[in-house]
Every structure is written in C-alpha cells, then in structure tokens.
Amino acid sequence: MARTFRTKEVDAGVVIYQNSLDSGEMPEDWKIVNITSLFKKIRGYKMTEKLSLAINIKEPRWDQGTFIGRAKHFFTVTDPRNILLSNTQLENARKTIHDYRQGIVASGLTEDDLWKAKYIYDSAFHPDTGEKMILIGRMSAQVPMNMTITGCMMTFYKTTPAVVFWQWINQSFNAIVNYTNRSGDAPITVSQLGTAYVSATTGAVATALGLNSLTKRVTPLIGRFVPFAAVAAANCINIPLMRQRELKHGIPITDENGNRLGESTKAAQQAIVQVIISRILMAAPGMAIPPFIMNTLERKAFLKRFPWMSAPIQVGLVGICLVFATPLCCALFPQKSSMSVSRLEHDIQGKVREASPGVEYVYFNKGL
Numbered sequence: 001m002a003r004t005f006r007t008k009e010v011d012a013g014v015v016i017y018q019n020s021l022d023s024g025e026m027p028e029d030w031k032i033v034n035i036t037s038l039f040k041k042i043r044g045y046k047m048t049e050k051l052s053l054a055i056n057i058k059e060p061r062w063d064q065g066t067f068i069g070r071a072k073h074f075f076t077v078t079d080p081r082n083i084l085l086s087n088t089q090l091e092n093a094r095k096t097i098h099d100y101r102q103g104i105v106a107s108g109l110t111e112d113d114l115w116k117a118k119y120i121y122d123s124a125f126h127p128d129t130g131e132k133m134i135l136i137g138r139m140s141a142q143v144p145m146n147m148t149i150t151g152c153m154m155t156f157y158k159t160t161p162a163v164v165f166w167q168w169i170n171q172s173f174n175a176i177v178n179y180t181n182r183s184g185d186a187p188i189t190v191s192q193l194g195t196a197y198v199s200a201t202t203g204a205v206a207t208a209l210g211l212n213s214l215t216k217r218v219t220p221l222i223g224r225f226v227p228f229a230a231v232a233a234a235n236c237i238n239i240p241l242m243r244q245r246e247l248k249h250g251i252p253i254t255d256e257n258g259n260r261l262g263e264s265t266k267a268a269q270q271a272i273v274q275v276i277i278s279r280i281l282m283a284a285p286g287m288a289i290p291p292f293i294m295n296t297l298e299r300k301a302f303l304k305r306f307p308w309m310s311a312p313i314q315v316g317l318v319g320i321c322l323v324f325a326t327p328l329c330c331a332l333f334p335q336k337s338s339m340s341v342s343r344l345e346h347d348i349q350g351k352v353r354e355a356s357p358g359v360e361y362v363y364f365n366k367g368l
Helices: 002-023 028-032 067-077 080-084 087-101 111-124 139-155 160-180 190-217 226-242 244-249 265-297 301-305 307-330 346-355
Strands: 251-254 260-264 336-340 361-365
Touching: 067 111, 067 139, 067 307, 080 111, 080 139, 087 111, 111 139, 139 160, 139 226, 139 265, 139 307, 160 190, 160 226, 190 226, 190 244, 226 244, 226 265, 244 265, 251 265, 260 265, 260 346, 260 361, 265 307, 265 336, 265 361, 301 307
Parallel strands: none
Antiparallel strands: 251 260, 251 361, 336 361
C-alpha cells in the first residue's frame, strides 16, 4: 500500500509541475519555499524545462572580441554543407529564430537546437534585410565555388582567351557575392551594378594580360602568380564600386544595444577597406601555395604522362587552402565593427551626441 501511495503521489507531483511549466503560472505556495531537485527522472517521468528566453541570438555563440571566437563563428557560417540544405530546412530555421525573438519557444527546443537554427539562418539570410540570399552568393558557397574558379584560373593562364574567360567567370561570381553580402539595407541600381561589374572585369583582365606579357621572359613559377595579382587588383576595383551607394550615403550605425543612430560614410569606408583586405588575404594561400607544389609535380613523370590531371589536382589543392583561409580571413575583423564617435562626420557626431550623450562608440555591419 505504501509503495502504491508513493507512486500516485509522484504521478500527481509530476502532473502539477508539468502543468505549471506549460501554463507559465506558479502556485503561490511554491514561491515561498525552496525546492531542490533530487532526481531528473522519477519512475519513467522526465522533468523537462522550457528553454530560457535570455539567450542572445542577435550575437554569435562565441565571443567576437577575440580572433578565436570569430574563427569558430566563421568556420560554422562558411561550412560548405549548408548549401545542401533544403528550402524546408531553411524555412524551419527561420521560423525557429523568428519565433524565439518573439518570445515563442517550440516544445522540446534545446539550446543546441536553437544555435544550430541560428547558424543555418545566418548562412542563408541577410543579417540586415532578412532576405534569403542567392545560393552562390552565400558564404557557405565560397569554398566550392572559389576552389573551382581559382583552380582553373591557375591552370589555364597561358593563353589570352583562357585568361579573359576565367577572369570574366571570376568577376561574375565576385559581383554576385559582393551584391549578396553588401552591408545594410542599401539598395543598388542596375546601372551601378553594371558599372561595378564591367569595371572590375576590365581591371582584372587588363592586369592579367599585362602581367602575362611581362612574365614571358621570367621563370614559369613567377607566371603562376599572375592570377593572384589580377584577383587582388579586381577586388580593389569591384568592392568599392559594388558598394558605392554606401560610400555616398553611408551605412547604418547603432549603439551597443542595436539602437539605430543614423548612417555614416566614414563607417562605410572603414568597412569596405576591411573587406578588401580580408578578400585579398583569403585568396592568397590558395593562389600562393599551389604554384610551388604544381611547379614541382609537373616535372614528375606522372603529370607528363597524364597532363589532364593538372586541373583536378590544382582545384583540390586550392580547395584545401580555402577550407581554412576563408573562415580565418573572414575572422580578421569583427563582423560587428566599431568606430569612435569622434571619427564620424561632424554632423553625425552632433546627432549621436544629442540623441545618446553617453555613447563613445558606434557599431555597424561591415559586410563580407
């Protein structure tokens, strides 16, 4: 009888506890006593708790004030497996994040599930506009797309038609990436997009052809670095032109809590410089290390016997470099960059100090 009574008592306690969790209401008596949980599971009943709403999913999971924290963040964001996710999976992640921000927690949602949904959401939706990004423009597409294009640029660099074709392909891809990952909610016209695209492609092709003509008298190894010089030159042209509206009208700046304070062209300049540096350094390992390896391999009997293997090997080498270079170079600067109020335009300084007298730094999304 005693065992039966205890079992029914436990059953009733579990029901009351679960009902309290589900309704969000707590019996008055429970507020004046200390309750200590001795067991997580009692005779087949699992005590479950709703996920806290205090988790800040506006920020990455890891500390973005350190390079290690940013690297962990970008290793997750640039994970190539994210491009294989279906629209249903993306929409489910979007709904989970949207509901959580509204204070709605799905039954059974864990903290790990929430962070997984956040990184799926971040990999496919623009951080400022919330729009779903073009597939090949997402950061998760950077490694597979760049390894293919870069590998081919470095394999087929000796003839003018090959240089023109692959530089055109590369700049077409860069234009899509730059447009997709532009900072803020700044629209760009078709005319501006076309100008940036044509200018970057022309600059890259001119650099590549010019350097190709200069390297005909030097060793083949030096000639292999021509594509890298062309890519660096194109980034210096493409990114500012693609984001020219931001340079003219500024990008949104906020205080530490995300409250919008206005738009700043100074912040846009800093953001674009940081992105250019990151993009050039991102390309450097994949375009600097493989030439030495390929220069050695092409002297071996294997590649002389199977010359068609040169392109796949080069693409594979570039891919290995990019798997690490892409997230590490994205992590060089915080995604949520900061700038001292004293460095802003004078009129913006006045507006910020008038609206928020205690603010010393403003924050903005630098783009990718």
